[in-house]
Each structure stands twice: as C-alpha cells, then as structure tokens.
Amino acid sequence: MSRAGVDERISFAALDLLRSRGPSAVSVESVAAHSGVAKTTIYRRFENRDELLAAAVVSATRPIDLPEGLSAEDTVRWALRHARDMIENVVGRGALAAVMADGDPVFRDVLLGMIRASIGPLRHDLRAEVADGELRADLDIELVLSVLMGAVIAEMIRGRPTDDEWVESVLGLLWPGLSGPGRRAR
Structure with missing residues (x-):
C-alpha cells in the first residue's frame, strides 16, 4: 500500500x-x-x-467553500447546515462533549483552531451582506456566528434532530432579527 x-x-x-x-x-x-x-x-x-x-x-479541515450567489437568507441557511454537518461528520458528538467538559485541552485547542480557520469565508460573506444592506447594519457578525454554531451545538447536546426542518425553524426564528431594512418577510 x-x-x-x-x-x-x-x-x-x-x-x-x-x-x-x-x-x-x-x-x-x-x-x-x-x-x-x-x-x-x-x-x-x-x-x-x-x-x-x-x-x-x-x-478533515478545509476552509468552507461557500457557494456563490446565495441570498443572505440562503447564506444563513447554508451556515446552519454546514455547522451541523461538520459536527456530525467530522468531529462527532463525543468530541463536542469533550470540548464542553474541557477534558482534553490539546484537542480543544486543535478544534478551536479548525473552527477559526474554516469560518473565515462565512465571516467575510456576512460582512458583505451587511454592506449590501441584506443584513442589518448594526449586526455583530461574531455574535451571529456564535448564535448559529451555538444553536446546532445545543440541539446536539440535547439529542434533538438538526435536520432540514429544524434548520428552517431556526432560520424562521432568527431571520427577522438579522435581515436588513425591507427584507423582513420570509
């Protein structure tokens, strides 16, 4: 071999x-x-x-390849799905639990480095969506990223499904607070 x-x-x-x-x-x-x-x-x-x-x-870490031409709403939808898929298919729930318990500082640092490296393109895209008026001008992009990842993590900790129906429910809850002027309707 x-x-x-x-x-x-x-x-x-x-x-x-x-x-x-x-x-x-x-x-x-x-x-x-x-x-x-x-x-x-x-x-x-x-x-x-x-x-x-x-x-x-x-x-297993690669910068995210955010599809081009997505609306701001579709970008948020994509980000929720991506966070779910990364946790389920790359690190797994066991690794997530270990990070939460802080039982393995070396792994925690590696995982946090992976997250920081992979979300750069999403951060950049969300900032561009703010500049274009698709998202609210006063959004704290770092907080938005934390809320999106946190929602996925919380559901996984609770053992609840994070399927596409769940993604749509989260998007329905968050979108009114994220969207720019005149873009509140879903």
Whole structure:
C-alpha cells in the first residue's frame, strides 16, 4: 500500500474513533487496531497521540467553500447546515462533549483552531451582506456566528434532530432579527 493510502487509513481511523467515542478514545494503539496499520508505522509519522489527533483533525479541515450567489437568507441557511454537518461528520458528538467538559485541552485547542480557520469565508460573506444592506447594519457578525454554531451545538447536546426542518425553524426564528431594512418577510 502507498504512503498516501496508509496515511488515509490512519486519518480515517482516528476520525472515526473521534466521532464515535470522543478524543480520549484516540490513541496510537486504538488507531493501529482500528486501521490495521502497525503502531511502529504510526509512530514513524507521529511523535505521540496529540500529534496524531491534531493531524487527523487538520486533515478533515478545509476552509468552507461557500457557494456563490446565495441570498443572505440562503447564506444563513447554508451556515446552519454546514455547522451541523461538520459536527456530525467530522468531529462527532463525543468530541463536542469533550470540548464542553474541557477534558482534553490539546484537542480543544486543535478544534478551536479548525473552527477559526474554516469560518473565515462565512465571516467575510456576512460582512458583505451587511454592506449590501441584506443584513442589518448594526449586526455583530461574531455574535451571529456564535448564535448559529451555538444553536446546532445545543440541539446536539440535547439529542434533538438538526435536520432540514429544524434548520428552517431556526432560520424562521432568527431571520427577522438579522435581515436588513425591507427584507423582513420570509
């Protein structure tokens, strides 16, 4: 198997363990068992568990590719869906619980770095929507980002679905407070 194939198996196993059981379940030993890659091979690539976990999270982190031409309302809808998908498909509920409990400061810092790096394009787009009058001029964009992510996180902690119907309900609640003058109707 190629080096890239081995690296992919290691990352996949680490992310699968992270999503399903949280960061404490990710160790060189557990990744080796889950991936079928020898511990010695993993140790050749990563000095320790923290480096392995950070690399796995970084491998799944990409700046968000916000679709072009969305209305402000569709941008908010997209952001809610993206936050939901990132938590469900990249870090998982177990990792979210570990961050909330602050039980793994190394992982918390890696995850927060991932979030900061990935939301730049959304932040930029929301600011442009404010400048264009699509969103209220007095919006605190950082607060909007926190509210959007917080809504997803709160529902997941409560074990409630964050399906598209939920996204529409949240959007219906938030949109009147976000939209610019003359854009309040949905």
